[in-house]
Amino acid sequence: MVERLVCEEHRNVFFTGNAGTGKSFLLNRIIDKLRLVYGEDFAESVAVTAATGIAATHIGGTTLHSQCGCGIPRTYDDFGKMWRTATPQWRKLKVLIIDEISMISAELFERLEQAGRELRSNERPFGGVQLVLSGDFFQLPPITQRRDGNTPANAFLNRGFAFQAPAWQRCQLQQVLLRKVWRQASQRFVGILNEIRRGNGEAAAKELAAACGRPLPLQHGVKPTQLFSRNAEVDAVNTKELATLPGTAVETPGVDDVILLNKGQPDELAALPGPAVETPGMDDVFPLNKGGGGAAGAEEVLWRSDFFRDCTAPRVATFKVGAQVMLLKNLELGTAGNGSRMLVNGSRGVITGMVSKREYLEKKYGDAGGANAPPPGNPTAIMLQRWPGEWLPTVQYTNGREEVLLPCEFTSEMAAIGVCRRIQLPLKLAWALTIHKCQGLTLDLARVSLRGMFAEGQAYVALSRARSMEGLQVLDHAPGCVKTSAVVKRFYAALAAGEEYADDAWAEFMAAHHSDAGGTGGGGAHVGADGNDGGSQPGAYGGGGASGASPGNICYKCRQSGHWARDCPGSSQQGSAGNAGRRTTPQANPGRDVSLIQGRMGRPPLPLTPGAEGLGTVEACGPGAERFAVGQRVVPVPSAAWSAFDGRGTWQSFMTAPEANLEAVPDGISDQDAAQYAVNPLTAYAMLSVLEVPAGEWLAQTAAGSVLGRLVIALAAARGVRTVNLVRRAEQRSELLALGADEVVETGDADAAERLRACTGGRGSFAALDAVGGSTTQLVTSGVRPGGTVLVYGALSGPTLTLNTFDIFLRKRLEAFTLRAWLAGLGERRAQELATVWALVADGTLRPYSGRVFPLEQARKAAQESVRQGRGGKVFLAG
Numbered sequence: 001m002v003e004r005l006v007c008e009e010h011r012n013v014f015f016t017g018n019a020g021t022g023k024s025f026l027l028n029r030i031i032d033k034l035r036l037v038y039g040e041d042f043a044e045s046v047a048v049t050a051a052t053g054i055a056a057t058h059i060g061g062t063t064l065h066s067q068c069g070c071g072i073p074r075t076y077d078d079f080g081k082m083w084r085t086a087t088p089q090w091r092k093l094k095v096l097i098i099d100e101i102s103m104i105s106a107e108l109f110e111r112l113e114q115a116g117r118e119l120r121s122n123e124r125p126f127g128g129v130q131l132v133l134s135g136d137f138f139q140l141p142p143i144t145q146r147r148d149g150n151t152p153a154n155a156f157l158n159r160g161f162a163f164q165a166p167a168w169q170r171c172q173l174q175q176v177l178l179r180k181v182w183r184q185a186s187q188r189f190v191g192i193l194n195e196i197r198r199g200n201g202e203a204a205a206k207e208l209a210a211a212c213g214r215p216l217p218l219q220h221g222v223k224p225t226q227l228f229s230r231n232a233e234v235d236a237v238n239t240k241e242l243a244t245l246p247g248t249a250v251e252t253p254g255v256d257d258v259i260l261l262n263k264g265q266p267d268e269l270a271a272l273p274g275p276a277v278e279t280p281g282m283d284d285v286f287p288l289n290k291g292g293g294g295a296a297g298a299e300e301v302l303w304r305s306d307f308f309r310d311c312t313a314p315r316v317a318t319f320k321v322g323a324q325v326m327l328l329k330n331l332e333l334g335t336a337g338n339g340s341r342m343l344v345n346g347s348r349g350v351i352t353g354m355v356s357k358r359e360y361l362e363k364k365y366g367d368a369g370g371a372n373a374p375p376p377g378n379p380t381a382i383m384l385q386r387w388p389g390e391w392l393p394t395v396q397y398t399n400g401r402e403e404v405l406l407p408c409e410f411t412s413e414m415a416a417i418g419v420c421r422r423i424q425l426p427l428k429l430a431w432a433l434t435i436h437k438c439q440g441l442t443l444d445l446a447r448v449s450l451r452g453m454f455a456e457g458q459a460y461v462a463l464s465r466a467r468s469m470e471g472l473q474v475l476d477h478a479p480g481c482v483k484t485s486a487v488v489k490r491f492y493a494a495l496a497a498g499e500e501y502a503d504d505a506w507a508e509f510m511a512a513h514h515s516d517a518g519g520t521g522g523g524g525a526h527v528g529a530d531g532n533d534g535g536s537q538p539g540a541y542g543g544g545g546a547s548g549a550s551p552g553n554i555c556y557k558c559r560q561s562g563h564w565a566r567d568c569p570g571s572s573q574q575g576s577a578g579n580a581g582r583r584t585t586p587q588a589n590p591g592r593d594v595s596l597i598q599g600r601m602g603r604p605p606l607p608l609t610p611g612a613e614g615l616g617t618v619e620a621c622g623p624g625a626e627r628f629a630v631g632q633r634v635v636p637v638p639s640a641a642w643s644a645f646d647g648r649g650t651w652q653s654f655m656t657a658p659e660a661n662l663e664a665v666p667d668g669i670s671d672q673d674a675a676q677y678a679v680n681p682l683t684a685y686a687m688l689s690v691l692e693v694p695a696g697e698w699l700a701q702t703a704a705g706s707v708l709g710r711l712v713i714a715l716a717a718a719r720g721v722r723t724v725n726l727v728r729r730a731e732q733r734s735e736l737l738a739l740g741a742d743e744v745v746e747t748g749d750a751d752a753a754e755r756l757r758a759c760t761g762g763r764g765s766f767a768a769l770d771a772v773g774g775s776t777t778q779l780v781t782s783g784v785r786p787g788g789t790v791l792v793y794g795a796l797s798g799p800t801l802t803l804n805t806f807d808i809f810l811r812k813r814l815e816a817f818t819l820r821a822w823l824a825g826l827g828e829r830r831a832q833e834l835a836t837v838w839a840l841v842a843d844g845t846l847r848p849y850s851g852r853v854f855p856l857e858q859a860r861k862a863a864q865e866s867v868r869q870g871r872g873g874k875v876f877l878a879g
């Protein structure tokens, strides 16, 4: 059935099932069939990928990251590589296969789907590429990165399960559950594993530990593969096993160095053709504060990097002939034809001999070579010469290949400073493996330690590698060793019931990563000309973000692991007090909502009803909703529980909203003024409150000609804050000066940056607001004082912004602003702050705009009018 769906009907398919139900087996059959379908175009039409290198070996493919051209992304900028390296592949692609999808995060899935559309200039999901996904979400989750003080603002943290990404829904996958377990024949064993998988595993794990506690016999002299949760235990076993092997131990020392940005690497530079170009060194660029400044300081920063401690290849390794080993690098990735012959991170083998480096070089390069004189420019020879070891191991891999292994580079880049590098053999001992390295394996003899299980699905993956209880030894059972994700349980419950899975994790992720206090993340909020509270696309920066011990199951509200925000015990959204029915009329500002429709604020699932602001009268109140009387005028204010970004907006005659999201309109305020309250007046007030610009200081802002920009000018002037306003069109100057603007600068002027600084007497403005992004962010940031904040609340020019590295060293901070997050953080001050804004609207300080009213049936016409250049006033919908 799955083969028909994929190969004949060309549907997007996700198939899943317990460990050992033959997912990889089925995938291999599908790949064979697709070979027939695409014939000689197979290689460029079908991308065979898996989440990890070792999983890729089981289907003769490559890793998703290398196929897509983004590598292992550390920051969102890394996705930019896709355009440089993988555009032609993406354009030709017809089918994308991803195995072990449980280890692909929601963030990655969403970003790749978006990139697929962009690279292929095709608005269909993944740009129209057919998807074949396989995996079991009850197995290992994505490895989420934690955020700490050194994490860059635009770090890619790899959060959430793929099925939580909005892209998952957009792809409209045919979901198929495989039921027959092939790996294990014993029904008892299958039953026990099933209990463990589904999270009822405490008793089952205990039973298994009791039945399989005895040692295993050797099988034809082969020792069982030992599985542990942590590297330290794996290393201890491997060292012990090495010691018991006869023969001489050979030490292979690696070599570490650091490469400063702009300093080049003399040897490699010299090997390159063309003239040398001088660039300023670190000393000329900026004195680094750590370690005395300049290049020396930069070097010290690099040497102190965690990389040298954490690198998977140890500084000094020891091997012997006969040692069981595993590769640490992808050396030769699979292509359509040679998948089973590839050498990837995780490939296993045995050392069959040792060759001296000198002998190898002489054999390879003859008289021209030799350890002291590698042929100029030959990277392998340069690497060999730099590597201080004397012996190179010959490795026989389990796929039959046998070859001499050469050292290679392990690197880590520190943005704007340089690169840390280790040159070492990409090899480690492998009598024991971590459980993260064994997903997808089938083992005849396995000894599993259940000590220190830290990830969901980890115990299940380890135990389910064994074919039989007879071939399994279980050690170190302890209560709590079986961990299962509640989110995954819900996902599979929905799947079994044939329902669509939905949770609030994505909305929470977006809301939370804007609201982190002190975070320096630009928000990448995608908003219309005069609004805000756009959720950000995950493709933009993550400003703060969560961390948690349990990857993939982290609440973005309380930051604890073990549940999602929807289930957060501390959440104020829990047990909402009922809904107030609301008749909506009129709704303000369709122009802002058009951004949502256009997908510039992320892509919420369809169908969606736009409308971020509006006014209505209460028609009825749900149980427990007591704040409002029928007939009372109310306006919506956004929160995680309700916002137009969720697609449940105000462009409708009747709507229900949680009571907590409604505010009563004071008497004396017109319907049109009130209908605009929730976005522009509230936002102008909120952003100035966040920045706390003292009277007499300067505030810079982009998009100053927007309605919101004008309200900012008026409110700042009322508080004695001076504004310097960036606009695109010269004709806006006189209007803005009349509103109280102190300075107006046109972004297109060649001397705009100098003018920005000059008007603040060279000191720079205290803070800035930016709704534009792109190079305008760089411009406005350049005019901010050292240590000042740029509050980013929109990205009118697109999802990317540029910054001068200089400004980062000057400790200028980009922070995201969303109204939803600001409101959520008000706590007890909420009522008072909202009342203050009503008062500012009432006394005319924050004077909204009047405009033309369209009936709701003419929503399309209203939307067109709202984005028409040069239109005067606002556009309203009523109905």
Ligand SMILES: Nc1ncnc2c1ncn2[C@@H]1O[C@H](COP(=O)(O)OP(=O)(O)OP(=O)(O)O)[C@@H](O)[C@H]1O
Pocket: 017, 018, 019, 020, 021, 022, 023, 024, 025, 026, 136, 182, 183, 439, 440, 441, 442, 464
């Ligand atoms: N249809 C089948 N007929 C015979 N044997 C099968 C079949 N499907 C799978 N197997 C065997 O069962 C074992 C497990 O299969 P496979 O590795 O494909 O399962 P999986 O679902 O991918 O497991 P995991 O989720 O643990 O990676 C393998 O030894 C495979 O050869």
